[in-house]
Amino acid sequence: xxxxxxxxxxxxxxxxxxxxxxxxxxxxxxxxxxxxxxxxxxxxxxxxxxxxxxxxxxxxxxxxxxxxxxxxxxxxxxxxxxxxxxxxxxxxxxxxxxxxxxxxxxxxxxxxxxxxxxxxxxxxxxxxxxxxxxxxxxxxxxxxxxxxxxxxxxxxxxxxxxxxxxxxxxxxxxxxxxxxxxxxxxxxxxxxxxxxxxxxxxxxxxxxxxx
Numbered sequence: 001x002x003x004x005x006x007x008x009x010x011x012x013x014x015x016x017x018x019x020x021x022x023x024x025x026x027x028x029x030x031x032x033x034x035x036x037x038x039x040x041x042x043x044x045x046x047x048x049x050x051x052x053x054x055x056x057x058x059x060x061x062x063x064x065x066x067x068x069x070x071x072x073x074x075x076x077x078x079x080x081x082x083x084x085x086x087x088x089x090x091x092x093x094x095x096x097x098x099x100x101x102x103x104x105x106x107x108x109x110x111x112x113x114x115x116x117x118x119x120x121x122x123x124x125x126x127x128x129x130x131x132x133x134x135x136x137x138x139x140x141x142x143x144x145x146x147x148x149x150x151x152x153x154x155x156x157x158x159x160x161x162x163x164x165x166x167x168x169x170x171x172x173x174x175x176x177x178x179x180x181x182x183x184x185x186x187x188x189x190x191x192x193x194x195x196x197x198x199x200x201x202x203x204x205x206x207x208x209x210x211x
Contacts (some may be wrong), residue, residue: 023061032123074140106174109184
């Protein structure tokens, strides 16, 4: 076995991508609430039944692309080098994301990224799902802290809420500024880095025991 996906799996991947691409294109052009699932299925050339087999809800058509990020902070904590404090690992990961203009940090002014952010904010059902996304990230991080830093359960839960909350707030601030016309150029980058440094310093002052 060479580890490559079989024909059936590759076909499923192509169908998944086709539905996702069609949905995002329609949503960005017309707005999330203005496009029906039937229209997405038609554009992707699949039945509604097939669409729902891949994406159980309309919101999943958008948030599926962000699914990997639900456990991203937890993965960073699990993969940190020996001797590195969890908070230090998360901070360095976020700063690296700013340098790379990773959309998850909010510091990416590509027109499609800006438009996607505005679209999510304009759809209450997507905003609600993003809150659930945040809760999953908190639970995953709390578990990572318990298992890799021997952090007591309550401490891990409280720490996870704070760390994910700060990460979330920083990304949201960056995305909001860019959505309203600011550029991700050097001046905004410097401001985003300064904000991150201050936010993680505040966390560190209250979370010393995580080290």
